[in-house]
Amino acid sequence: MDKLIIKGGRRLKGTVMISGAKNAALPLLAATLLTDATCILKNVPALSDIDTMMKILTELGKEIARTGNVVTVKSGDSKKCRAPYELVSTMRASICVLGALIAKRKRAEVSFPGGCVIGPRPIDLHLKGLKDLGADISVKGGYIIGNGSGIRGNRIYLGGHFGSSVLATANVLMAAVLARGKTIIENAACEPEIVDLAGFLKKMGAKIYGETSHRIEVVGVKKLHGATHSLISDRIEAGTYMLAAAITKGDIFLKNAVYDNLLALIDKLKEAGVRIEKRGGGIRVRYVKPLKPVDVTTLPYPGFPTDIQAQMMALMAVTDGISVITEKVYPERFIHVSELNRMGAQIVLEGPIAIIKGVKGLSGAPVMASDLRASASLVLAGLVAKGATEISRIYHLDRGYENLENKLKKIGADIKRVKE
Ligand code: EPU
Numbered sequence: 566m567d568k569l570i571i572k573g574g575r576r577l578k579g580t581v582m583i584s585g586a587k588n589a590a591l592p593l594l595a596a597t598l599l600t601d602a603t604c605i606l607k608n609v610p611a612l613s614d615i616d617t618m619m620k621i622l623t624e625l626g627k628e629i630a631r632t633g634n635v636v637t638v639k640s641g642d643s644k645k646c647r648a649p650y651e652l653v654s655t656m657r658a659s660i661c662v663l664g665a666l667i668a669k670r671k672r673a674e675v676s677f678p679g680g681c682v683i684g685p686r687p688i689d690l691h692l693k694g695l696k697d698l699g700a701d702i703s704v705k706g707g708y709i710i711g712n713g714s715g716i717r718g719n720r721i722y723l724g725g726h727f728g729s730s731v732l733a734t735a736n737v738l739m740a741a742v743l744a745r746g747k748t749i750i751e752n753a754a755c756e757p758e759i760v761d762l763a764g765f766l767k768k769m770g771a772k773i774y775g776e777t778s779h780r781i782e783v784v785g786v787k788k789l790h791g792a793t794h795s796l797i798s799d800r801i802e803a804g805t806y807m808l809a810a811a812i813t814k815g816d817i818f819l820k821n822a823v824y825d826n827l828l829a830l831i832d833k834l835k836e837a838g839v840r841i842e843k844r845g846g847g848i849r850v851r852y853v854k855p856l857k858p859v860d861v862t863t864l865p866y867p868g869f870p871t872d873i874q875a876q877m878m879a880l881m882a883v884t885d886g887i888s889v890i891t892e893k894v895y896p897e898r899f900i901h902v903s904e905l906n907r908m909g910a911q912i913v914l915e916g917p918i919a920i921i922k923g924v925k926g927l928s929g930a931p932v933m934a935s936d937l938r939a940s941a942s943l944v945l946a947g948l949v950a951k952g953a954t955e956i957s958r959i960y961h962l963d964r965g966y967e968n969l970e971n972k973l974k975k976i977g978a979d980i981k982r983v984k985e
Pocket residue numbers: 587588589591658685686687688689690691692725726727728729730731732733754758871872894895896937938965
């Protein structure tokens with residue numbers, strides 16, 4: 566297993582190229598199951614989660630070739646319909662093959678995804694939405710067995726305890742595009758990754774309306790054709806580097822970052838005193854004066870993303886004053902707190918609320934990465950901490966940050982990957 570060693574205290578300056586979005590790539594790869602024609606996806610990041618999804622598609626009979634950031638998916642054996650436990654258990658997002666299999670192959674056998682370190686992650690909304698479309702769903706031997714021979718359009722309410730669901734919306738959308746008649750998804754997620762998925766499906770011939778809102782309409786078509794699509798850039802990766810600029814008192818240009826997809830984070834960073842400018846082809850982020858604490862509540866898009874909560878907490882941990890972070894998407898997503906505290910942060914948890922008393926500085930320590938975004942927050946803390954921070958179990962980072970240490974090195978960080 567690899568670990569990262571970061572010696573903190575360097576001001577980061579320069580340009581970072583933002584990669585294609587992991588959370589767009591996963592459902593878009595699943596969407597290729599909706600056709601037997603060839604699909605080409607561009608700007609696909611090289612990440613272990615993407616490798617897992619490609620393995621699942623291969624398992625489902627697709628022939629996949631990757632050249633750099635371009636992935637070509639061709640039809641092979643289109644009768645296969647089983648996404649096995651060995652793969653699904655390593656990545657919950659594998660569940661997004663369910664809707665496409667039900668719609669196109671009329672049968673799905675997808676392993677029930679297990680628990681998750683960021684808290685309970687039920688799939689009731691996925692199953693409810695697909696059942697409302699007329700799919701026959703049962704659970705047998707740890708697998709979701711779906712039969713889609715009778716699916717037809719319907720009006721579906723897809724809100725849960727925590728609001729809309731990104732991948733449940735993706736699953737229902739993918740099933741609805743091939744279901745006879747009209748489907749309306751109420752309380753749909755409208756994350757930029759859902760809009761990108763709808764854009765790809767439309768290129769394949771789907772009829773989708775309103776995907777930037779919480780009410781998506783779909784008119785089913787008989788068949789989809791192949792398409793070529795370039796993925797949007799990763800707003801969570803961009804947000805993480807924005808915070809790297811702020812925490813290191815740096816000045817970073819994020820090439821390819823989309824300003825409009827990051828408004829909630831930009832608003833909070835500006836309130837804290839960070840200078841942020843929309844520039845041709847990206848965003849410039851600069852530290853200009855001591856920062857102020859801010860209060861943040863995570864919410865579905867266009868609210869503050871839960872996927873940037875941990876990284877924001879690292880910044881607030883070294884910002885003078887008290888800030889409060891309320892997690893409303895995954896109320897238990899706070900595994901980074903104890904590790905940040907080991908580095909000298911003063912963070913107290915009260916249920917889904919973290920109260921952060923900013924400290925003057927953090928000190929490097931051996932810490933353990935426990936999920937993707939928690940790991941990113943430890944990297945940010947390491948960049949500003951005095952001395953060396955050793956982050957173990959960094960395979961989590963490899964799931965979601967393309968080329969992390971090289972990108973950071975290029976803008977001045979003292980970071981290296983070593984074998985444990
Ligand atoms: N929820 C339910 N029932 C469901 C589905 C979700 O109650 O059937 C709840 C969840 O437990 C959670 C909330 O609804 O409290 C929102 O979860 P959502 O379904 O939107 O999450 P997801 O679609 O499984 C995606 C991202 C996550 C990101 C969340 C929230 C992908 C591949 N994953 O997951 O990304 O945190 O949306 O924005 O798109 C990450 O990249 O690190 C990551 C975890």
